[in-house]
Amino acid sequence: MKPRTFDYLRAKTLADVFAVFEAHGDEALILAGGQSVVPALNMRLSEPAILVDINRIPELDRIELQGGVVRIGALCRHETVRRSDVIAGHVPLLVQALAHVAHPAIRNRGTLGGSLCNADPAAELPACALALGTTMVVESASGSRRIPASDFFIGFYETSLEPGEVLVAMEVPVAGNGEIHFFDEIARRQGDFALAGLAAVAKCDGGRLVSVRFAFHSCGDRSLLSPQLSAVVEGMPNGAVDGAAIDAALKGDLDPPDDAVTSSETRLHLAGVLVRRALAHINSEADT
Numbered sequence: 243m244k245p246r247t248f249d250y251l252r253a254k255t256l257a258d259v260f261a262v263f264e265a266h267g268d269e270a271l272i273l274a275g276g277q278s279v280v281p282a283l284n285m286r287l288s289e290p291a292i293l294v295d296i297n298r299i300p301e302l303d304r305i306e307l308q309g310g311v312v313r314i315g316a317l318c319r320h321e322t323v324r325r326s327d328v329i330a331g332h333v334p335l336l337v338q339a340l341a342h343v344a345h346p347a348i349r350n351r352g353t354l355g356g357s358l359c360n361a362d363p364a365a366e367l368p369a370c371a372l373a374l375g376t377t378m379v380v381e382s383a384s385g386s387r388r389i390p391a392s393d394f395f396i397g398f399y400e401t402s403l404e405p406g407e408v409l410v411a412m413e414v415p416v417a418g419n420g421e422i423h424f425f426d427e428i429a430r431r432q433g434d435f436a437l438a439g440l441a442a443v444a445k446c447d448g449g450r451l452v453s454v455r456f457a458f459h460s461c462g463d464r465s466l467l468s469p470q471l472s473a474v475v476e477g478m479p480n481g482a483v484d485g486a487a488i489d490a491a492l493k494g495d496l497d498p499p500d501d502a503v504t505s506s507e508t509r510l511h512l513a514g515v516l517v518r519r520a521l522a523h524i525n526s527e528a529d530t
């Protein structure tokens with residue numbers, strides 16, 4: 243299929259984007275890397291009157307270390323972030339996770355902002371944003387606001403962005419001393435969307451797990467934190483695993499749907515496998 247006819251504007255500034263939203267309201271759609279937008283246009287799942295292309299707005303594609311946070315511009319490509327020394331040094335979780343996002347051709351075009359705003363429940367980056375405690379920096383004609391990742395993903399392909407708002411950057415706290423990052427997923431083939439995936443950020447001290455955030459993708463209508471699982475493992479001696487309590491916590495926090503790909507039960511089982519891998523990794527890293 244081919245898309246319906248639409249107008250196109252290449253924005254040079256954020257003010258250009260706001261002007262398009264002012265004139266066209268929800269008939270306007272942002273084009274970033276186009277890796278989700280273009281297929282949706284071609285299949286006529288999306289029929290905007292105008293596409294506003296943000297690829298030439300220079301300030302949106304920077305990675306900067308600012309005190310205790312790494313600020314990643316929304317237009318930074320997946321592959322740029324994966325190869326960045328700043329990211330490798332301060333947010334290793336993203337390097338691990340991005341290797342699982344699709345294939346090089348898609349990672350060369352796809353942007354972090356596009357993936358987060360698309361809010362695909364099977365995407366890796368929303369889970370990373372939750373595990374890392376990321377803050378989304380958003381701008382519109384009426385000003386800017388900051389949204390914690392835990393309030394950003396609100397449903398199936400749905401975020402708390404208001405009409406006319408643009409995600410301009412993500413602010414990620416730098417990994418502190420003793421912080422351990424873990425990412426893994428189970429997919430049929432490398433580069434496929436996962437059957438289940440897990441991003442985790444842990445802190446250990448004195449042989450115990452002090453705190454850990456577990457964020458799952460492909461296990462519900464959006465990426466989800468598992469507070470019950472954190473409560474089960476926090477305070478435990480490193481290496482201790484209470485399998486029954488882990489499985490009960492996962493059942494309490496995750497409710498993956500049955501779908502054409504696999505069953506809810508299988509996704510929950512795979513989530514449990516990933517948690518056990520994460521705890522083994524955290525234990526081995528805490529000892530080093």
Ligand SMILES: Cc1cc2nc3c(=O)[nH]c(=O)nc-3n(C[C@H](O)[C@H](O)[C@H](O)COP(=O)(O)OP(=O)(O)OC[C@H]3O[C@@H](n4cnc5c(N)ncnc54)[C@H](O)[C@@H]3O)c2cc1C
Pocket residue numbers: 271272273274275276277278279280281316317342343344345348351352353354355356357359360364365366367407408409410433434435436
């Ligand atoms: C074959 C294939 C396989 C893929 N596999 C994976 C995978 O395994 N894992 C994965 O996570 N992703 C996968 N993707 C998706 C890919 O990661 C995309 O990069 C991502 O979904 C969207 O990023 P984008 O920059 O292309 O955004 P676009 O497609 O340009 O935009 C996506 C949505 O976000 C909105 N948007 C974009 N930027 C902003 C912004 N700054 N502010 C507000 N709204 C904005 C757009 O209007 C649109 O609604 C795959 C894509 C393809 C085509």
